[in-house]
Amino acid sequence: MGKVTIEPLTRLEGHGKVTITLDDSGKPTDVKLNITALRGFEQFVVGRPAEEVPRIVPRICGICQTAHHLASVKAVDAAWGAQIPIAAEKLRELMHLGNMIHSHALHFYYLAAPDFVLGPDADPAVRNIIGVIGAAPEVAKKAIAMRRFGQTIVEAVGGRPIHPVTGIPGGQAKVFTEEKRDEILTEMDAMIEFGQEGLAIMKSLNEKYLDTIKTLGVIDTWYLGLVKDGKHNFYGDTLRFMSPDGKETMDFKPSEYTDYLGEHTVDHSYVKYPYNKKVGYPDGLYRVGPLAMINVCDSMATPLAEEARKEFVETFGKPANQSLAYNQARLIELLSACERTKQLLEDPEITSTDIKAEVQPKAGNGVGVVYAPRGTLFHNYETDDNGIVVKANMIVATTHNVPTMEKAIQQAASVVFK
């Protein structure tokens, strides 16, 4: 019997290693994904005034910090029963889309594209964004521009490009100026074009690697995503589970999440394995993120992305179970995020000064959900009479995918080591 350890796992936020146990004939008998980091946010937000927590939890992840900031402030609003002005709701959604554009561009162009652009056989040392700058500078320049565009929006609305601060219980702390809006709008159409081009690159790459895509890491799981009136939605308001064969769906509101979501502790990983409670563990394991989002929705909320979704369904089916179809799903979302950003920027209310309602701290229990770039994200706090956090539960995006990542690695190991 032998053991293979793959460490560090690269291009993964968080820390992990894979342990593969092999039998005498070299077949893998056991494949485990160990997530090796624990920081303890659920403990150390206890005792903090709840309005401060949206300024603490972004440090869970420096890539999707805005999603944490927003899920957190939504949870505090819910715990205190605050109704926020519509303009504040729109500003938060805009901030969220900026983060989504940065993160999806990062993920595709910086992390996934090097494998495709340079080929999976290229030297690992150059198979990165710097390699892409060398091999396809035009692609790299557009990737850089998209990230900058997204970060500019977060900074303009959230006060900082990384770890924004303007979401406060009751609404938003900072007005979005018309000058800033106009400045951002000048680049908007170019970004929608880049979004379309990225999708075209992906489709041609997909054709080239279709066999790999259709065999490597194909697993049947449940899916969890966020919709609004059945349509794909980055910011709210209904959660939807879809069964592996696509026949069954379950819709529920964030406040009902404990009826639908369970988490199972395993011995070999600091992360717990979330599952669909109505189905049970482990059959109810599910995936989140772009693939899940595209799978669960009835349609995209914007026209160009909806066209792209239809094509996606023709190629991969509904639901698509191919892990590598994530990349195309992500690009459909990137395009959709750009289209929706344009709608919001053109909405006259986005520069409104009516952005904050008076709130009173009180004892309560609130849940906040948004779709983080890696998957649906939950923050849940209980507060005391003074609005101090007494208990917290967070289910963060990457966590949802860990059990199924492990499954995909198990499947891949059985192909690679056969």
Add this chain to the structure above:
Amino acid sequence: MADKVRLGLIQLCGCSGCHISLLDLHEQLLDVLPALDIVYAPIVADVKEIPEVDVFCIEGGARNEHDEHLMHEIREKSKVVIAWGTCAVYGGIPGLANLYKTEEINTTPYYTKTTDNPGVIPENGIPKLLDTVKPVTDVIKADYILPGCPPKPALNAAAIVALLNGKDPELPKKIVCDECPREKENVFPKEFKRSFEGTPDNETCLFEQGYTCVGMGTRSGCGAMCPSANMPCRGCYGKTDAVLDQSASTANTYANAGAPALEIPDKVGLLNRFSLPAALISKKVQK
């Protein structure tokens, strides 16, 4: 230094925000990157072994034994080590964990209401937690510090350019108030407000309006981003060189307001938000 610097980047107990802030050089990346040979960076490239490098930037402090082990390995293999970002320099937000028992940090996540098998605590194939979060500077010698949560892209670039030219990177020496555009009258508030209370006046100092801004105890360099967005500073750049302790120097100013300062909730979490592990009193003594 050689014309191309062999650079290593790693994230330990951090959030990868410092890495992202480096990418936020955006188009300038195309100027900076050619001068660098990034030989190790698990976030972007698939290299398993830590090689010998000229400059290693460590993001994040040590939360577990593995982080600590990696710091030692990096020190051995690097000519210059930079404690990169506030987590690496002062412990950062994860350092708030030092207000609790390690046992609580280790077990609380496995007792939440969504956990179906409460009480099972993972322990196989994963590194043990240390008793406290430790900044890089507590574990190994760092040649330079680059605070900020995260450090602004321009600060990252300036440090890299300085090293390329064989110079020492320089840090801003002033405090956030010096960069803050708000007007100060040198008065002290009669009472303190929490950040959701009322709507602050846009032109004048937040602290003087009674909001708990800690810019007076915090190193400048961010351009007073938070007060400019109508939110009080939370101290993410840590202390200045002139003082021993961020919270002590901030508390000094607050003390001038007298009794109302005593009413502020969670003073430890406010004044030590980003630098508890490096503070004079760096943890809560647990009975």
